[in-house]
Amino acid sequence: EVQLVESGGGLVQPGGSLRLSCAASGFTFAFNTYAMSWVRQAPGKELEWVSSINSAAGAFDTFYTDSVKGRFTISRDNAKNTLYLQMNSLKTEDTAVYYCAGDLGSQEGGTYFFIGQRRYNCRGQGTQVTVSS
Numbered sequence: 001e002v003q004l005v006e007s008g009g010g011l012v013q014p015g016g017s018l019r020l021s022c023a024a025s026g027f028t029f030a031f032n033t034y035a036m037s038w039v040r041q042a043p044g045k046e047l048e049w050v051s052s053i054n055s056a057a058g059a060f061d062t063f064y065t066d067s068v069k070g071r072f073t074i075s076r077d078n079a080k081n082t083l084y085l086q087m088n089s090l091k092t093e094d095t096a097v098y099y100c101a102g103d104l105g106s107q108e109g110g111t112y113f114f115i116g117q118r119r120y121n122c123r124g125q126g127t128q129v130t131v132s133s
Contacts, residue, residue, distance in 0.1 A: 002026040002108055002122055004100050009127030016090050016131070022083040022100030022124060028108055032056045032078035035103070038085045039115060039123075040096035049115045050098070051085065067093070090131045097126040 008020040020038070024031055037052040051074040054061045062074050073086040083100050101120040102109070109121030 002104060004102070004122060004124035006098065006100055006124045006127040009098060009129045011130045011132065012090055013133050014090060014092055014131055017086070017088045018090065018129060020085040020087065020098055020100075020127060020129075022085075024081045024083065024100075024102075027081070027104065030078070031076075031081040036076065036083045037101045037118070037120065038074060038083075038098060039101050039120075040094075040098045040129075041126075042093075042096040045096075047099075047113075047115050048096075049118055052118075053083070087129070090129075092131050095129060095131050097128050099123050099126045 003025045005023045006020060008018060010018060012018055033055050035052060035055045035058060038050040039047050040050050041047045050065055050068055051072055052063045053074045053076055064072060071089045075084045101123040103120050104122050112119050112121045
């Protein structure tokens with residue numbers, strides 16, 4: 001069974017930092033063959049794409065939404081099957097539930113969901129990040 005388990009969220013003051021982790025298990029192929037993403041959902045808002053990291057075939061290239069560029073860093077430890085999101089200089093508008101997500105292909109994962117033109121079929125349970133003074 002495919003599982004994504006996020007951790008590392010919490011309450012932090014504006015300007016603070018958090019590091020989110022996402023432990024992956026049950027994948028059919030090696031973790032490094034999957035592109036992975038972080039997405040978030042603020043209260044009353046739709047899911048928003050935050051960042052992605054390519055698979056080995058994509059040279060592990062990274063991508064960010066404009067609002068987090070220069071503040072967030074996505075990374076992965078393929079030996080540990082873990083995805084990370086280092087979040088620095090946090091702002092109140094970063095408050096949301098953060099999920100790791102992936103497109104595991106039609107033979108794995110579950111029902112597809114879309115964020116813009118990006119599609120995913122696997123998502124964790126999320127971790128709450130609250131930025132407040």
